[in-house]
Amino acid sequence: MTVHEPVNILMVDDQPGKLLSYEAILDPLRENLLKANSGRQALEQLLKTDIAVVLMDVSMPDIDGFQLADMIREHPRFQKTAIIFISAVHLSDLDQLKGYERGAVDYVSVPVIPELLRAKVSVFAELYRKTQQLENLNRELERRVAERTEELRESESQFRSLANSIPQLAWMADPGGSISWFNQRWYDYTGSSFEQVRGDGWSSLIHPDDVTRVARGIENSWKLREPWEDTFQIRGKGGNYRWFLSRALPIHDVNGKIVRWFGTNTDITERKQAEEALIKSERLAAMGRLAGIIAHEINNPLEAISNAFYLLRDHPSLDEEARYYSKLAEQELSRVAHITKQTLSFYRESQEPVQVCFSDLLDNIIELQSRRLKLSNIVFEKRFQTQGMIQGYPGELKQVFLNIIANAVQAMPSGGKLRIRLAKSSVRTNGIEGVRVSVYDNGAGIPPEHANRIFEPFFSTKQMKGTGLGLWISKGIIQKYQGTIRFRSLSFQGYAATCFSVFIPASFATKPGDANAAVVA
Amino acid sequence: MNATLKCGNPRKRVILCVDDEENPLMLRKRVLQKAGYHVLTARSGTEGLQIAATEDVDLVLSDYLMPSMNGAEFAARIKALYPQIPVMLLSGVNEIPPNSYLADAFLSKIEGPDNLCQYVAEFLKSKSL
Numbered sequence: 001m002t003v004h005e006p007v008n009i010l011m012v013d014d015q016p017g018k019l020l021s022y023e024a025i026l027d028p029l030r031e032n033l034l035k036a037n038s039g040r041q042a043l044e045q046l047l048k049t050d051i052a053v054v055l056m057d058v059s060m061p062d063i064d065g066f067q068l069a070d071m072i073r074e075h076p077r078f079q080k081t082a083i084i085f086i087s088a089v090h091l092s093d094l095d096q097l098k099g100y101e102r103g104a105v106d107y108v109s110v111p112v113i114p115e116l117l118r119a120k121v122s123v124f125a126e127l128y129r130k131t132q133q134l135e136n137l138n139r140e141l142e143r144r145v146a147e148r149t150e151e152l153r154e155s156e157s158q159f160r161s162l163a164n165s166i167p168q169l170a171w172m173a174d175p176g177g178s179i180s181w182f183n184q185r186w187y188d189y190t191g192s193s194f195e196q197v198r199g200d201g202w203s204s205l206i207h208p209d210d211v212t213r214v215a216r217g218i219e220n221s222w223k224l225r226e227p228w229e230d231t232f233q234i235r236g237k238g239g240n241y242r243w244f245l246s247r248a249l250p251i252h253d254v255n256g257k258i259v260r261w262f263g264t265n266t267d268i269t270e271r272k273q274a275e276e277a278l279i280k281s282e283r284l285a286a287m288g289r290l291a292g293i294i295a296h297e298i299n300n301p302l303e304a305i306s307n308a309f310y311l312l313r314d315h316p317s318l319d320e321e322a323r324y325y326s327k328l329a330e331q332e333l334s335r336v337a338h339i340t341k342q343t344l345s346f347y348r349e350s351q352e353p354v355q356v357c358f359s360d361l362l363d364n365i366i367e368l369q370s371r372r373l374k375l376s377n378i379v380f381e382k383r384f385q386t387q388g389m390i391q392g393y394p395g396e397l398k399q400v401f402l403n404i405i406a407n408a409v410q411a412m413p414s415g416g417k418l419r420i421r422l423a424k425s426s427v428r429t430n431g432i433e434g435v436r437v438s439v440y441d442n443g444a445g446i447p448p449e450h451a452n453r454i455f456e457p458f459f460s461t462k463q464m465k466g467t468g469l470g471l472w473i474s475k476g477i478i479q480k481y482q483g484t485i486r487f488r489s490l491s492f493q494g495y496a497a498t499c500f501s502v503f504i505p506a507s508f509a510t511k512p513g514d515a516n517a518a519v520v521a
Numbered sequence: 522m523n524a525t526l527k528c529g530n531p532r533k534r535v536i537l538c539v540d541d542e543e544n545p546l547m548l549r550k551r552v553l554q555k556a557g558y559h560v561l562t563a564r565s566g567t568e569g570l571q572i573a574a575t576e577d578v579d580l581v582l583s584d585y586l587m588p589s590m591n592g593a594e595f596a597a598r599i600k601a602l603y604p605q606i607p608v609m610l611l612s613g614v615n616e617i618p619p620n621s622y623l624a625d626a627f628l629s630k631i632e633g634p635d636n637l638c639q640y641v642a643e644f645l646k647s648k649s650l
Contacts, residue, residue, distance in 0.1 A: 307552045
């Protein structure tokens with residue numbers, strides 16, 4: 001601000017002549033010159049306008065100069081207003097001092113030397129001007145600070161609403177790694193309070209298997225000032241753990257100094273489960289292939305041995321004991337054959353799928369089981385609501401339902417109820433139509449600890465009787481049809497009920513008018 | 522499972538058995554002989570074709586998995602030369618091998634001797650009708 005802005009100079013004297021002479025002396029300064037004839041008038045002026053310098057005569061009739069100076073100083077607005085006393089009487093050093101004590105700034109004695117007065121007023125006017133400018137600058141600065149603060153507050157609040165809307169659990173830590181903020185999702189998921197998790201309190205929510213590694217990793221990251229990433233389990237409010245992919249990034253200021261850390265935890269439980277399921281199914285498929293290769297290699301010598309015992313069966317040279325052993329060997333061989341047959345079971349008796357009638361297929365299986373149903377005292381109930389026509393391979397489909405029905409029958413050695421239901425059905429999600437076969441029994445039931453394993457190969461509860469391949473193979477066959485096989489087993493106070501439900505899409509079903517298609521059971 | 526009598530002329534049905542492995546071939550031959558068939562054996566498709574050229578064969582029963590010429594190739598050659606001779610393929614796998622449609626029938630080895638004899642008898646019966 002180089003522009004000369006005139007400031008107000010108040011001249012106080014009871015003699016108008018003196019005021020005129022001061023005016024003449026100060027005129028070249030190009031300031032605003034205000035006049036007052038008395039102390040009272042001077043105070044009025046002071047209250048009305050901003051005064052840079054007060055020039056006053058010490059001896060005035062009503063209020064003298066010193067009294068006026070006292071009154072001016074009492075007012076907070078004027079405590080720093082410059083005062084120049086003009087005194088006609090000779091001033092001792094003591095009097096001068098008295099003036100300064102009252103905060104006065106300078107003295108001019110009479111006769112007034114115009115240059116001296118002008119110089120002194122000029123200095124104070126300039127001082128006032130500079131002070132004003134400084135104050136203006138300060139005010140501007142304060143205004144800007146206030147603006148920036150508001151902007152920051154706004155951006156902070158925007159950041160928080162963003163951080164609360166993301167699906168991740170988010171947090172912030174100070175440069176040393178003490179966590180000072182979590183988003184709402186964190187609290188919603190963990191059910192914790194800020195007091196419980198602030199600082200490093202969050203570690204109490206990390207799974208015991210992971211907590212040491214996680215704490216060490218993140219501390220290392222604070223120290224190295226490098227981003228951090230890990231996968232671990234965090235406890236939810238219900239006490240169950242879920243898997244999270246956690247990342248922390250340092251936030252730097254313009255000088256590259258870390259001001260805070262920002263972290264997110266993304267729920268990857270479903271992804272992890274899918275990965276595990278994939279690994280498991282790949283492992284099972286590999287096992288299946290291996291089992292198939294072994295079974296195939298066994299089949300060739302098995303045929304030769306079976307034929308050898310077949311020839312031995314009625315050989316005239318055998319006595320009764322040898323014949324008995326030979327018969328035992330044949331029985332055991334048929335078990336080996338059964339195992340390899342189950343393992344390699346994708347036996348397709350024809351190249352092209354044919355129309356399969358499920359009601360005939362199921363009737364056929366029931367007939368095969370009828371003797372066992374009677375022996376085990378099992379009541380059979382059938383509810384067929386459709387013929388259930390689909391395109392497929394009857395042999396393998398028969399194998400699936402023979403497995404399921406035989407399992408149900410074997411689960412009820414001392415009686416029970418077997419119910420088979422056949423109905424049209426469709427997949428709710430995609431509307432694909434097909435048939436659903438449900439097989440109910442009220443036998444022993446499937447204990448929950450076996451529930452995840454019954455479709456695994458070589459899992460059997462029948463010890464010597466089963467190969468542990470039946471349901472695994474059934475599932476494989478149903479999957480080839482893009483169908484589903486599920487079961488539900490409930491047990492309550494000694495009563496149990498199990499239901500296997502198989503859905504097979506009829507997407508290859510022949511058109512309704514195609515009545516001449518062969519029906520194979 | 523006796524030899525079929527045809528036009529009052531008692532003649533045993535002739536089966537040509539082909540397998541590269543000696544023991545299984547010999548045992549299969551004995552099982553079929555016991556069932557009343559006249560059995561000729563060959564250790565390869567090439568040898569089988571030579572026999573078919575000179576003998577009056579009613580049925581060819583060949584293993585699928587053989588070196589140099591597999592069962593399907595052998596069946597195709599037989600069919601090309603002697604379309605009237607039915608060919609049955611026998612295999613250790615349960616799934617029908619590729620190209621086995623070139624034969625008339627397919628049977629898994631693990632069906633066992635009783636089933637083999639029954640299947641052969643039924644097959645010959647159906648072919649003679």
